[in-house]
Amino acid sequence: MIRSRYIPWLLAALAFAALTAFGVGAVVRAGATQRFVAEAMADARLRQALLANEVARFRLLPLALADDRDLVALVSGRPGAQDVMNAKLERLSGTLGSPIIYVIRADGLTLAASNWRDPRSFLGKDYSFRPYFRAAAQSGTGQQFALGTVSHRPGLFFARRAYGGSVVVMKMEFDSLEAQWREASGTTFVTDRNGVILVTSNPGWRYAATRPMAPEQDRRARERVGVGAFRPSPFVRMDGATVRLPGERGDSLLVTTAPDAAGWRVNLALPMRGTVDAAVRTAQIGAALATLALFALAAFLAERGRRRRERTAQLEAVVAERTADLRREIEERVATETHAAQLREGLRQANRLATLGQVTASVAHETAQPVAAIRNYAATSRQLLEMGSQDMVHDNLRAIDRLAERIGAVTSELRGFARKGSRAGGPIPLAEVIEGAGLLLKERLSRVDFEAPVVSSDVIVFGGHVRLEQVLVNILQNALEALEGQADARVAMTVEPGPESVCIVIQDNGPGIAPEVADRLFTPFATSRPTGLGLGLVISKDIVEDFGGTLLLAPSERGACFVITLRRSA
Secondary structure, three states, rough: OOOOHHHHHHHHHHHHHHHHHHHHHHHHHHHHHHHHHHHHHHHHHHHHHHHHHHHHHHHHHHHOOOOOOHHOOOOOOOOOOHHHHHHHHHHHHHHHHHOOOEEEEEOOOOEEOOOOOOOOOOOOEEEEOHHHHHHHHHHHHHEEEEEEOOOEEEEEEEEOHHHHOOEEEEOOHHHHHHHHHHOOOOEEEEEHHHHHHEEEEOHHHOEEEOOOOOHHHHHHHHEEEEEOOEEEOOOOOOOOOOOEEOOOOEEEEEOOOOOOOOOOEEEEEEEEEHHHHHHHHHHHHHHHHHHHHHHHHHHHHHHHOOOHHHHOOOOOOOHHHHHHHHHHHHHHHHHHHHHHHHHHHHHHHHHHHHHHHHHHHHHHHHHHHHHHHHEEEEEEHHHHHHOOOHHHHHHHHHHHHHHHHHHHHHHHHHHHOOOOOOOOOEEHHHHHHHHHHHHOOHHHHOOOOOEEOOOOOOOOOOOOOOHHHHHHHHHHHHHHHOOOOOOOEEEEEEEEEEEEEEEEEEEEOOOOOOOOHOOOOOOOOOHHHHHHOOOHHHHHHHHHHHHOEEEEEOOOOOOEEEEEEEEEEO
């Protein structure tokens, strides 16, 4: 039984412990919330990058089919061309995972479709009313997220104007991406410019309006998507970035990325109970225990005798408990760092694929001229054969062979760049890395005054071909984007071999990098471009350092100057 003279001290200890726990909880909550927001935003940006790569992969097919010879035959009305095109579209649909690919005549009538065997085939259907068809017919490209008129399944339609005013259309569905999001933490959803949810890990949220719209805006949005009415917002906004989700205990954090070119935003809602609230509770319990331990120590000093062994045992138990907590925390930190390393490698591949989408236009331009030349040589050779000029035919065939080798070199470099690079390093010729990067960016580099270095074949560095090529492509692309619209645009690359290392200097004469951005240039999401993610230079620095090198921003009177130092390999 507690003696009456100890009751005031006990009440004071409890009150002081409660105040301490409250104060510590407020401080820990602010810090934990800030870290949680940063981590959630990084996760949302990664999911946005993966979504953009998936969309870019599907967007390229209509462009590839725009001048296909079977499509030309179909639009020209050649006998049997429809059967050939139907079979080709059916194969492409199965290979690429698109539910439907079809070709629409200039008047809106469907000429060929991958579902030509289906009783509900698109063949002969009129799609002139579709906004994506009208946009492609007028401007060359069209894009629309809507319900399928036959399948009644939502998807993103890509349209491209093709030969004879026809339009190639491909539909992309997001079932696989939504399934991946459902396996990840939180609720992920994509909203359009009007705040309407289109793609989501929670199917019940689709076509919900997250913010009110004017009647006319609501009508136009419903007509474009193809639904009768939008659902109400599935969540209630609380203070700041917190929301209350249906069926969830406690609040959730909602982070939203910047809109992409189509106005789409990736949103991620994560419950705060398992992270912020848990950290606050742990800190409050620890602060309260520490305060009570101090009062227990005072009591121990006052009692000194009979309670000495008992208090010592209690303190040992508290120390053992805190030691176990610290051990668990260390194990969790090690697991978190391992996971972060895996995410960094995923970001490198996502950056390479995003860069691949940007250089595809350059590769298409680079191969268009050889293909056109091959066609001309083939046509000329037929006439020469009829005339009996065998020697000139042989000359044409040799020219066709050289042009085919050029196309093969470009496409081979593109395929190699798309593969995941091995983390292992080895001796590689620096000239091959520079040549590969220049080949990928050849068309864009041709628009500026580019000074390419002449590198001897005996300059061997330690690294990986694809990963070092990714570094050069990232830095050269940054320079080219900084020089857009500049009349005297110039990019210079020099190589300075040394006895133990090789320096690569890339200098442009653009506007340079602002001091406030330069101070944090190699930190995640630091960028001066509205559409940039701020990951390219971070990934490039990690790659170079993995191979024992360095990547630095050097002082420059005009433009930006990057210096890459690589180890020489014997």
